[in-house]
Amino acid sequence: MPDPNPSVFFEVFNEIGIIEQLSRAVLEARLPDGLIAPHFTVLNHLCRVADGRTPVDMARAFQVPKTSMTHTLKGLEAHGLVELRPNPEDGRSKQVWLTDAGRALRSQTIAALGTEFARMAADFDTERLLAIRPVLTDLRIMMDAARDP
Amino acid sequence: MPDPNPSVFFEVFNEIGIIEQLSRAVLEARLPDGLIAPHFTVLNHLCRVADGRTPVDMARAFQVPKTSMTHTLKGLEAHGLVELRPNPEDGRSKQVWLTDAGRALRSQTIAALGTEFARMAADFDTERLLAIRPVLTDLRIMMDAARDP
DNA sequence: AACGTATAGTTCGAAATCGTATCAAATGGA
DNA sequence: TCCATTTGATACGATTTCGAACTATACGTT
Secondary structure, rough: EEEEEEHHHHHHHHHHHHHHHHHHHHHOOOOOOOOOHHHHHEEEEEEEEHOOOOHHHHHHOOOOHHHHHHHHHHHHHHHOOEEEEEEOOOOOOOOOOOHHHHHHHHHHHHHHHHHHHHHHHHHHHHHHHHHHHHHEEEEEHHHHHHHHO | OOOOOOOHHHHHHHHHHHHHHHHHHHHHHOOOOOOHHHOOOOOOOOHHHHHHHHHHHHHHHOHHHHHHHHHHHHHHHHOOOEEEEEOOOOOEEEEEOOOOOHHHHHHHHHHHHHHHHHHHHHHHHHHHHHHHHHHHHHHHHHHHHHHOO
């Protein structure tokens, strides 16, 4: 049947927008005052993927403007969670390194979220989440590839 | 098996955050200069659900602070897309009504998105979206009910 | 009716996002 | 080597988000 109704995109994106808002609230409720979701995202990225990366690398990874990354990093630095050092391989550039406090805050936040997610798992079958995850991943990959360069 | 791995929440929320960002970019690319996603969301809500509603009603519907709704409505009014009238049933309150221009812009944006979604549907099986939609809806309902009052 | 409380909307200020402009350093072709 | 172009980072300004404080109106109890 060749009528794939495109309005399902609309509905899915609508639900996704609401869930994003609610999940961001859950995260930010567990962060110290003055830190918000983008700060945690950067901490997490450095911890899991790429400690020592340059600001541009991370701006590209999250698809945010360079200026936004500068601002986020300034906040993290002011809280002593990351350290900015000159990049020995490029005089224009810097490297972003986690501090011990940064690593600790990340772990502590992950733990707090784990507790909350366990509570949620009592109300929502995680098998259903496991089932939709690959679809979300493929959707993200498709949209990522489709955005105009 | 009392250990449903809660980290799947983390992964799903992560994908949802990225998709939200990408889908918002798709929408805003099709809006006139000076209008962003929240403006469209309000237009759409008025059109589909509740023309003539009060600002507080809509703030509650979208779970944003009253002040944010004031700001969004001011932008829509400046563009001639909505009209704010006093509420005959409550002297403190107002009613938000769509103008013809507001209805037209909403239709036109929906149409443009429809074209884009049809393009996406060529690259992504909409059956998979149909399948995840109820899960997203139930997840949203669960989280909505779980947020602290 | 009178008064205390609750509610609708706005104003104001702080923080965040992001486009433009700017500067410094790297790169590459003549 | 020289110089135009590119690239990393920041400064600045406009817009957005949102909490706190404020005004005006409605409501409920007496």
